[in-house]
Amino acid sequence: MNWLTNWSPSWQWFHRLGSPRWFYQTTGRWLPWLSLLALALLSTGLVWGLGFAPQDAKQGNSFRIIYLHVPASFLALAGYYIMAIAGAIGLIWKMKLSYMVMKSAAPIGAALTFLALFTGAIWGKPTWGTYWVWDARVTSMLILLFLYLGVLALQYAFHSNEAGNRASAILALVGTVNIPIIYKSVDWWYTLHQPATIKLTSAPSMHSDMFQPLLVMILGFYCFYTVALFLFTRAEILRRERKSTWVKELVIGAQH
């Protein structure tokens, strides 16, 4: 790993990025714009998808739950990598901010995974004829929910922040194995859940009138996720850095 050793002079920016105060101030400037963008995309996507997209030839209107189910599942999977990478950076560089991002990603990811499972169950009853099946896709998604909850639980299981951070990060890293399994489960095994509609390598097997609002919803969920992660992380920064002067000044300034 010589390339990493020889790269040392340029690491400074990385350490500056790890400053909670810098993160708090920068995200504070971005948040209004990001929230506005998320709101615009989500409301456009929802009205378009639920109100104007054509219904499905076989499923009728019940297919419209896809506009929540698929974006929530996307972010539940992508958010896990964010949590695990933040955990890895925390382990390697002992960066406080990174652990705060990791901790903040856990409840958001758990909520999105729950939303994906819940909307899937609501859709499953009229479509499949059952709320729940123990096929490879649904079961691996349930494991994802438990991984998120496990990372969150480990945060509160130790007296010191440091020990909790390290335990959470290790669990988050071990759990990354589950993500490709969830993704490929419908191809590796016979499952009740259908294969992917949106693929990177080929055109989506969905009519474009239905696909365009879905794309807007996915983008909207990415923006919403970023907003949520920023808000959770900022709250965590204030809580963990409450003894630092800049947080004290911020709180006193807010009271006047």
Place this chain on the structure above:
Amino acid sequence: MHPLRKQRLQFVILIVVAATVVVGLVVYMLGQNANYFYTPSQIAAGEAPQGVHIRAGGMVVEGSVQRSPDSLDVQFAVTDGASLLVIQHSGILPDLFDEGEAAIAAGMIDENLVLQATEVLAKHDEKYTPPEVADAMNEAYQRKQEYKQTQKSGAQ
């Protein structure tokens, strides 16, 4: 990179690689046991256990659905292109159950190699089409079939 950080990076890589190897082996050993259902070919080849509760799935054969006029009894056949499996069920079928669509049935295989199903589920495919487009496609298909027929009769 600081030697201590390099060491920690190696530790992180080790965790991910070890977890991948362990889970990869488990998934590999699980193999086909993690399948949600058996295909008609697997059942014809005797891969499905007899006398226990199993699930079987396939495409519902066109014209194979026979409903009893005075009860909820229904019989249909599913296929995976190679083999056929007859399924008997007594109960309400899901709304999306249809000929030419995929279905999964759970139950026991009797001595006549018929699956006595206690539950029938409809499996939806990954395709989403508006009704007008689906109708147009069906119409185009019909016209093509008719065209082929006229071509054939014209040649005779």
